[in-house]
Amino acid sequence: MTVEKRFLDAKQQYEKWGVNVEEALQQLKHVPISVHCWQGDDVGGFEVNANELSGGIDVTGNYPGKARTPDELRQDLEKALSLIPGKHKVNLHAIYLETEGEVVDRNEIEPKHFEKWVEWAKKVGVGLDFNPTLFSHPKAEDGLTLSHPDQEIREFWIEHCIRSRKIAEYFGKELGQPALTNIWIPDGYKDVPSDRLTPRKRLKESLDRIFAEEIDEQYNIDAVESKLFGIGSEAYVVGSHEFYMGYALQNQKLCLLDTGHYHPTEMVSNKISSMLLFSEKLALHVSRPVRWDSDHVVTLDDELREIGLEIVRNNALDNVMIGLDFFDASINRVAAWTIGTRNMVKSLLLALLTPNEHLKELQEKGQFTERLALMEEFKTYPFGAIWDYYCEQNGVPVQESWLEDVHVYEKEVLSKREA
Numbered sequence: 490m491t492v493e494k495r496f497l498d499a500k501q502q503y504e505k506w507g508v509n510v511e512e513a514l515q516q517l518k519h520v521p522i523s524v525h526c527w528q529g530d531d532v533g534g535f536e537v538n539a540n541e542l543s544g545g546i547d548v549t550g551n552y553p554g555k556a557r558t559p560d561e562l563r564q565d566l567e568k569a570l571s572l573i574p575g576k577h578k579v580n581l582h583a584i585y586l587e588t589e590g591e592v593v594d595r596n597e598i599e600p601k602h603f604e605k606w607v608e609w610a611k612k613v614g615v616g617l618d619f620n621p622t623l624f625s626h627p628k629a630e631d632g633l634t635l636s637h638p639d640q641e642i643r644e645f646w647i648e649h650c651i652r653s654r655k656i657a658e659y660f661g662k663e664l665g666q667p668a669l670t671n672i673w674i675p676d677g678y679k680d681v682p683s684d685r686l687t688p689r690k691r692l693k694e695s696l697d698r699i700f701a702e703e704i705d706e707q708y709n710i711d712a713v714e715s716k717l718f719g720i721g722s723e724a725y726v727v728g729s730h731e732f733y734m735g736y737a738l739q740n741q742k743l744c745l746l747d748t749g750h751y752h753p754t755e756m757v758s759n760k761i762s763s764m765l766l767f768s769e770k771l772a773l774h775v776s777r778p779v780r781w782d783s784d785h786v787v788t789l790d791d792e793l794r795e796i797g798l799e800i801v802r803n804n805a806l807d808n809v810m811i812g813l814d815f816f817d818a819s820i821n822r823v824a825a826w827t828i829g830t831r832n833m834v835k836s837l838l839l840a841l842l843t844p845n846e847h848l849k850e851l852q853e854k855g856q857f858t859e860r861l862a863l864m865e866e867f868k869t870y871p872f873g874a875i876w877d878y879y880c881e882q883n884g885v886p887v888q889e890s891w892l893e894d895v896h897v898y899e900k901e902v903l904s905k906r907e908a
């Protein structure tokens with residue numbers, strides 16, 4: 490049976506519930522997922538004086554063929570994007586600058602260092618997002634940056650972040666869509682602090698300095714990313730969820746929720762409706778924590794499906810900036826991007842195909858038996874036939890056939906890269 494025939498049969502089953510399938514597919518095409526470049530080279534970057542990965546994050550595995558240069562990383566990203574339906578964005582970190590061999594420190598970065606990324610983005614038709622990199626640097630080695638007691642170190646990182654926003658503004662102007670500048674810092678303490686307030690006061694002052702210049706949101710949108718703990722900051726993180734939720738609300742910035750940055754039973758999906766009641770937009774780093782903030786490749790698990798449902802139920806496809814954040818070096822890195830991003834798109838499609846208004850009515854009427862029964866039955870509705878058609882319509886491989894493309898790419902390209 491052809492993809493289209495299966496699609497038409499499945500479409501009828503959803504239409505029975507008033508779902509407009511064609512409209513859902515059209516909506517989905519316009520939801521960009523921000524694909525994180527750092528999965529492609531294990532968060533290494535291209536600084537001339539590159540440092541070991543730090544900041545309490547970790548990459549495990551040594552699968553051969555990782556990108557070693559900007560051109561290789563862009564080549565790998567292009568391959569992955571060719572296997573993912575829809576038009577997306579690529580998320581860069583400051584350490585992915587290109588300086589023609591010149592040593593450029595974090596407080597010296599400029600838009601010109603990202604010109605090749607912009608040229609590439611125009612060529613492949615993607616938007617760009619940006620992140621200042623406040624880790625993997627000598628001035629971050631004691632695990633404090635924007636909240637550091639040493640003002641000189643704070644000034645260094647404040648300058649880095651100020652420059653990062655200007656680079657994002659450059660992306661926005663060049664590419665005709667706003668770039669998200671997301672600030673995450675590793676600041677915290679391994680053991681129980683004697684003073685939780687003072688570092689947070691310093692962080693607030695630093696952020697106020699960083700955001701002092703108003704930048705038009707048609708070019709740059711600011712986000713701040715919270716965290717619960719990291720390796721070496723198990724007892725206390727300066728930029729906690731409460732800190733950034735308050736700071737974002739008070740300063741009209743986006744709070745960025747990373748799904749690996751909360752207690753294991755605390756679900757980001759459960760936070761979205763509350764956050765959107767008080768702020769117009771929010772940002773996500775969709776990841777998969779296994780035992781800790783392990784940054785596993787995103788799978789189509791219950792939490793991912795619930796995140797998709799919350800975004801759609803809250804009519805927030807234009808208000809939630811969806812980024813991915815995982816780095817797995819134990820598998821083919823192009824496959825990792827492909828699996829994680831296709832799953833994020835699947836999650837949104839599953840939500841768009843759900844008769845959400847009907848389910849809301851059942852809840853309002855207290856018909857909890859029907860609510861539960863239907864939510865469970867919809868899980869086995871023929872979603873796959875719709876997804877396969879969406880992939881075919883968008884010119885990307887259907888079902889697992891993309892894996893063969895990755896195998897060929899690995900044989901012809903990745904395997905030829907010496908470590």
Ligand SMILES: C[C@H](O)[C@H](O)[C@@H](O)C(=O)CO
Nearest residue numbers: 527546620673747774814
């Ligand atoms: C590389 C990213 O900045 C990093 O993963 C950050 O987003 C984070 O989630 C740290 O745990």
Ligand SMILES: [Mn+2]
Nearest residue numbers: 714747774814
């Ligand atoms: Mn993150």
